[in-house]
Amino acid sequence: MKGTAYCFDLDGTLTTTEILPCIASEIGVAEEMATLTRATIEGHIPFEPSFRLRCLILGRVPSDRIREIVASVPLNESIFSFIRSRRDRCYIVTGNLDIWVRPIVEACGCGLFSSVASDEESGLKLHSVLQKSDAMNALRQQGHDRIVAVGDGMNDVPMFGAADVAIAYGGVHPPSPAAVLASQYVVYDGDTLCEMLRAL
Amino acid sequence: MRNVAGAVIAAAGLGSRLGMGMPKCMIEVNGRTILSRLIETLSPHVPLVSVVVGYREDMVIEYCARHHPEVAIARNPDFRSTNTAYSLFKGAQVLNGKVLYLDGDIIISPASLSQLVDRTAQDDVVIGVTEAKSKDPVFVNCREIKDTAMVTQFSRCEESRHEWANVFVAPHDILKGANGYVYECLERFLPAPAAYLDLHEVDTAEDLEQAKPFVMNLDSARRQHQGV
Secondary structure: OOOEEEEEOHHHHHEOOOHHHHHHHHHOOHHHHHHHHHHHHOOOOOHHHHHHHHHHHHOOOOHHHHHHHHHOOOEOHHHHHHHHHOOOOEEEEEEEEHHHHHHHHHHHOOEEEEEEEEEEOOEEEEEEOOOHHHHHHHHHHOOOOEEEEEEOOHHHHHHHHHOOEEEEEOOOOOOOHHHHHOOOEEEOOHHHHHHHHHHO | OOOOOEEEEEEOOOOOOOOOOOOHHHOEEOOEEHHHHHHHHHOOOOOOEEEEEEOEHHHHHHHHHHHOOOOEEEEOOOOOOOOHHHHHHHHHOOOOOEEEEEEOOEEEOHHHHHHHHHHOOOOOOEEEEEEOOOOOOOEEEEEEEOOEEEEEEEEOOOOOOEEEEEEEEEEOOOOOOOOOOHHHHHHHHOOEEEEEOOEEEOOOHHHHHHHHHHHHHHHHHHHHHOOO
């Protein structure tokens, strides 16, 4: 058995700002992207079609430039340190694209479950959109006997449902009501979150 | 090293005897809520405070997010069918080591809480007792054993000067699988060290009235201490 796996949502949990609106500012649609992102977090729009739409819009930005932007997105220091100190048991679980979030995953040195895309001559090609409950199933198959999940949005609800301990985190913005209802704990401070994770 | 790893405040209950339509911890006494008073009294002594919410949880969660974002909130959605021991257990799951457990409807003098925390340096279990004054008390018998005041018995019928304060220090896993009242879960540790606490519990409208002069005294002592 591999013991406890710690799973973290990326946008607005590990990062102290939402990533997609940062990328969108590159092409002057940051506000529109922020509105779409917020409506998705709050559950007004289903995650998958919203994410496909956002990829379609942001696909105009070259992936190299996106990775530069992602590398400069600030991270919550406490959560980052927690992940670095347990990198073999920590996973970023995000609907965001593998080819975009690579700089953060490399900095953390942890595992990743994400949506998958590739750069093609014709442009960005989206291969799969992550269902976070699938990531939980994969972790069980890998031998983790306990999963602690941390997230803030509607798309974290399936992850919470499949985890053993679910923590709704509101460090950047209040967690969505659905995420709170699916959680056992609610926390608004990164230091407090990590204190809890160390004790759990 | 701190004596206790954290504190758990049980704030999930209905507070039906008071009938104010909100959790008792959200009642304001002399301009500040019971919850804020508790958190501020606890903060100097513990690295982490865990608040267990249930009845009208949205209200308490939003209040904590705004005024006490450093606390951990434990949800007990089954608050209608579970007891305080279960709520306290849920809150203590995010803590390791010795934990200070409290009901969310008490106002406690900071000086007496400090004394209780000091007592926990030597003992794993310390039981808070207070002057008997509530309507439906759980009386506590205390006896000096080797110069230390020890709780020897809880009783509903055998009257004594002291009652159970609904405050105690014990390991984080002590209430795992607990049934019944919290004090019943502590009976197997008796005799256990007692710590006298100066506090008021707010169960009824009458309790609330009685707590007001006590709170005003605490607030004026606090202002004097701060030189205001």
